[in-house]
Amino acid sequence: WKQWYQRRVRVEDVDRFSNPKISLEQYPTDPHLAANVLYTIQSGYGDIEGRSIVELGAGCGILSIGCVMLGAEHVTALEVDGDAVEDLTENLSEFEIENVDVVQCDITSPSSLFREHCFDTAIMNPPFGTKNNEGIDMEFLDRALCLCRGAVYSFHKTSTRDFITRRMEGMGYHVAVLAEMKFSIPQMYKMHRQREVLVAVDFIRVSRDPT
């Protein structure tokens, strides 16, 4: 499936952010990485096929599109930036994806836009809090747990692993680090002096059950 997904979602074909905004930490999730993590979620836990999924901070929609391709029954993609929403819409149309509802909203708004625990699974590649928005990755995590009744799959800087684990376990959740990786964030912004920046990142699963 991974090869099929990577063939279908070739890097060149997915519209990247047409107008990336530095304050939102926008960069597209690498399709190879997306294929690997989505495959892990489905083959390891069965949390995509036949499920209702919410993606927080969907950006260009690479993860949402992958979920539909893996048999998700319905995906709700949340994204605040109008330009990204346009890119997402174009991608949905280009890949002929149905069953994705896009809702333009700010995930960090104090009150939730959704009733609690309506979705099965939450998936996200959140901003890491490096642009005067420290703590935003925890806000995304908290909101994701509020929105879904099953597991949350997310990416967080390895340097925050202990903090996140202690906090989540303190709230009664279980945390599993499913993979460690280096995110290569390309020079999309003039301020990056190097061509790309490598960040150590954990791909984690936060769940209510002890599996």
Place this chain on the structure above:
Amino acid sequence: MKLLTHNMMKSHCKGVVNGFPLKLSSTQVEVKEVEFNADFITRMLERLEWGALVDAASQLGVADGLPEMAPSSGKEVEEEEDVLRKIHHVLLEVEITEGELECPETGRKFPIKNGIPDMRLNEDE
């Protein structure tokens, strides 16, 4: 925006006590066939606010055949495939492409354009 999504959304305006459901008005609606999955519909039943679903569906003129009371997930429902198919149609096959959502307490309106509701609030809201 599908009615499944509308049923899960509530107002997030500041100070609102009961922002569910959002009032729905539509100027353009499309119907698109979506593959039926009985298990999925059955599992969703207990998460739905049934009254709000029937109201929204009636508003759009697609409520024919929807039972007034929520079907309880149980053996009777498993056998009633036409009821599940009717619910599937209402939840997943009716797309509001142009319209408006409104907070029931503040009256604040949110546009739906190209199927996408814009729920962004200003700083003071």
